[in-house]
Amino acid sequence: MFNDIAEFGFPTSTLFGSGALKRVAQFLSERKSVMPLIVTDAGLISTAAFKQALDGFTETGMVFHIFSHISPNPMDTEIEAAAAYFEEKQCDSIIGLGGGSAMDAAKALAVLVVNQGKIANFDASNKPKKMIQGPLPVLICIPTTSGTGSEVGRCAVISSAKDSRKFMVCHPLMMPDLAVLDPDLTVGLPGFLTAATGMDAFSHCLESLVSPVFHPMCDAIALHGIELVVKYLETACNHPKNIEARGYMQLASMMGAVAFQKDLGATHSIAHALSAVCGMHHGLANAICMPPVMKYNLETSQKKYAKMATIFGVDTGEMTDIEASEKAVGCVADLVKRVGLPEKLSRAGVDESQLDALAETAFLDPCHQTNPLPCTKADLLAIIKQAY
Numbered sequence: 001m002f003n004d005i006a007e008f009g010f011p012t013s014t015l016f017g018s019g020a021l022k023r024v025a026q027f028l029s030e031r032k033s034v035m036p037l038i039v040t041d042a043g044l045i046s047t048a049a050f051k052q053a054l055d056g057f058t059e060t061g062m063v064f065h066i067f068s069h070i071s072p073n074p075m076d077t078e079i080e081a082a083a084a085y086f087e088e089k090q091c092d093s094i095i096g097l098g099g100g101s102a103m104d105a106a107k108a109l110a111v112l113v114v115n116q117g118k119i120a121n122f123d124a125s126n127k128p129k130k131m132i133q134g135p136l137p138v139l140i141c142i143p144t145t146s147g148t149g150s151e152v153g154r155c156a157v158i159s160s161a162k163d164s165r166k167f168m169v170c171h172p173l174m175m176p177d178l179a180v181l182d183p184d185l186t187v188g189l190p191g192f193l194t195a196a197t198g199m200d201a202f203s204h205c206l207e208s209l210v211s212p213v214f215h216p217m218c219d220a221i222a223l224h225g226i227e228l229v230v231k232y233l234e235t236a237c238n239h240p241k242n243i244e245a246r247g248y249m250q251l252a253s254m255m256g257a258v259a260f261q262k263d264l265g266a267t268h269s270i271a272h273a274l275s276a277v278c279g280m281h282h283g284l285a286n287a288i289c290m291p292p293v294m295k296y297n298l299e300t301s302q303k304k305y306a307k308m309a310t311i312f313g314v315d316t317g318e319m320t321d322i323e324a325s326e327k328a329v330g331c332v333a334d335l336v337k338r339v340g341l342p343e344k345l346s347r348a349g350v351d352e353s354q355l356d357a358l359a360e361t362a363f364l365d366p367c368h369q370t371n372p373l374p375c376t377k378a379d380l381l382a383i384i385k386q387a388y
């Protein structure tokens with residue numbers, strides 16, 4: 001027992017609550033920053049959340065520059081253009097404001113302004129051509145969606161403008177100095193995005209909970225994240241201005257990302273394939289694929305799934321773990337339906353002719369390597385067919 005040495009920690013400082021973004025100016029001044037660069041995506045500029053954030057900053061006397069040329073899948077050339085702009089405007093700190101793309105771009109930018117050159121040189125998948133050196137500038141992340149949890153992560157997913165290939169840049173130095181969770185910023189998030197990003201947060205909790213890596217603190221956080229999604233996602237979808245539901249969904253999203261430092265599983269491999277092959281929203285892809293992946297993992301993960309069933313309110317007293325796990329699968333499928341998402345790939349724009357390509361692509365994705373039950377390409381195809 002306990003012969004393997006495990007290493008874990010939870011270092012990100014967080015400000016949480018309505019109006020939290022008004023404390024950003026104070027944080028920056030304590031860190032001696034006088035000119036932050038706000039990194040955001042073009043789609044956010046016209047939203048009420050963006051105006052609200054800027055008004056909050058201005059009210060507290062903050063001055064800043066804005067770089068808003070970030071795509072939904074941030075590209076290496078955009079990070080390089082942001083680095084040139086950071087230099088030109090003599091900025092000294094970075095604020096990632098938006099969804100996962102804006103926050104990932106901000107984290108990659110922090111690497112590039114210190115380490116220079118091309119962001120692809122820091123691709124973590126091969127041996128990086130260059131090692132990331134610090135210290136990085138002060139980095140703050142402020143999410144306007146509740147799903148990716150990038151505000152507490154140490155990685156950024158970047159796309160190559162040349163060939164659309166995605167690569168990761170990862171380093172503990174990329175963990176933001178401050179995560180600001182202000183639920184007021186998420187009240188305008190449309191129903192589909194609330195549901196899909198919320199199910200992404202749920203999938204992070206679920207997949208990390210059953211991944212075989214030893215991390216008891218992550219397991220406890222994942223279970224609580226699941227509980228929060230079960231309790232609040234439907235309310236956030238049906239009553240978008242409900243601050244309590246919005247706030248707890250932000251916390252669930254953060255918990256999911258803290259938990260998945262344990263790693264993810266087969267659901268994310270298939271979801272990544274669905275985004276690459278069919279252009280499907282990541283959260284929607286996870287929502288549809290979770291129940292069939294749970295069925296595949298049923299025996300291996302029965303104790304943890306049985307515990308999940310109780311979180312959904314199932315009285316499991318007289319049930320075996322397998323019976324309770326089957327109930328948990330049904331509860332997850334029911335949650336997908338209740339938040340208004342399609343339950344099958346066939347109803348989400350996927351064509352039957354794409355299923356083989358999906359299995360091929362999913363098999364190449366590394367996430368399934370930490371699925372509780374190993375997956376062959378044929379196993380992934382069988383799961384995809386069930387989800388179809």
Ligand SMILES: [Fe+2]
Nearest residue numbers: 200204268282
């Ligand atoms: Fe995800």
